[in-house]
Amino acid sequence: xxxxxxxxxxxxxxxxxxxxxxxxxxxxxxxxxxxxxxxxxxxxxxxxxxxxxxxxxxxxxxxxxxxxxxxxxxxxxxxxxxxxxxxxxxxxxxxxxxxxxxxxxxxxxxxxxx
Amino acid sequence: xxxxxxxxxxxxxxxxxxxxxxxxxxxxxxxxxxxxxxxxxxxxxxxxxxxxxxxxxxxxxxxxxxxxxxxxxxxxxxxxxxxxxxxxxxxxxxxxxxxxxxxxxxxxx
Numbered sequence: 001x002x003x004x005x006x007x008x009x010x011x012x013x014x015x016x017x018x019x020x021x022x023x024x025x026x027x028x029x030x031x032x033x034x035x036x037x038x039x040x041x042x043x044x045x046x047x048x049x050x051x052x053x054x055x056x057x058x059x060x061x062x063x064x065x066x067x068x069x070x071x072x073x074x075x076x077x078x079x080x081x082x083x084x085x086x087x088x089x090x091x092x093x094x095x096x097x098x099x100x101x102x103x104x105x106x107x108x109x110x111x112x113x114x
Numbered sequence: 115x116x117x118x119x120x121x122x123x124x125x126x127x128x129x130x131x132x133x134x135x136x137x138x139x140x141x142x143x144x145x146x147x148x149x150x151x152x153x154x155x156x157x158x159x160x161x162x163x164x165x166x167x168x169x170x171x172x173x174x175x176x177x178x179x180x181x182x183x184x185x186x187x188x189x190x191x192x193x194x195x196x197x198x199x200x201x202x203x204x205x206x207x208x209x210x211x212x213x214x215x216x217x218x219x220x221x222x223x
């Protein structure tokens with residue numbers, strides 16, 4: 001158990017569906033992140049939250065909508081996705097959003113868009 | 115631009131030693147991280163180097179040369195469970211992580 005739990009682990013959706021990914025951490029960390037991991041590509045930072053406030057949005061399409069209701073939970077709402085959005089979506093947390101902090105990752109949600 | 119280079123795939127033999135190299139180009143530098151990711155699992159932290167030199171942690175060691183923009187991860191006495199992807203990430207002057215695409219390490223008996 002990594003301390004960061006993601007559900008669901010696998011998700012298949014059509015381009016017109018709406019679904020959500022959930023991330024939970026009980027490490028007492030103040031920052032949470034969404035990353036996209038595609039095969040043979042570097043991790044892409046999507047969103048950063050610090051104490052429930054979004055501090056970074058790396059030009060992510062609006063079909064991805066994050067939500068951070070409290071410091072322990074993070075969601076990624078998905079709507080009208082494209083096949084190229086198929087990837088592993090990793091959630092991570094760290095003590096603080098800045099500085100040389102170690103990231104604790106979840107095992108990811110494997111998304112397939114048909 | 116900012117960039118990280120690491121080999122895509124490496125193969126090594128159980129019990130042997132392997133060195134995974136990483137070169138980086140960043141705007142400023144605030145340290146370099148190595149993470150291990152087994153297939154289907156979360157990446158886990160291995161090491162952080164910000165000063166030049168070698169840091170040893172059991173069978174794993176990490177080296178940094180800031181002047182050369184170069185790091186390596188050294189794995190000794192390889193075990194089958196070391197088969198995984200190894201991710202290199204450099205932190206720039208804004209404390210943003212620049213990630214490599216990862217090196218898939220295959221260990222053969």
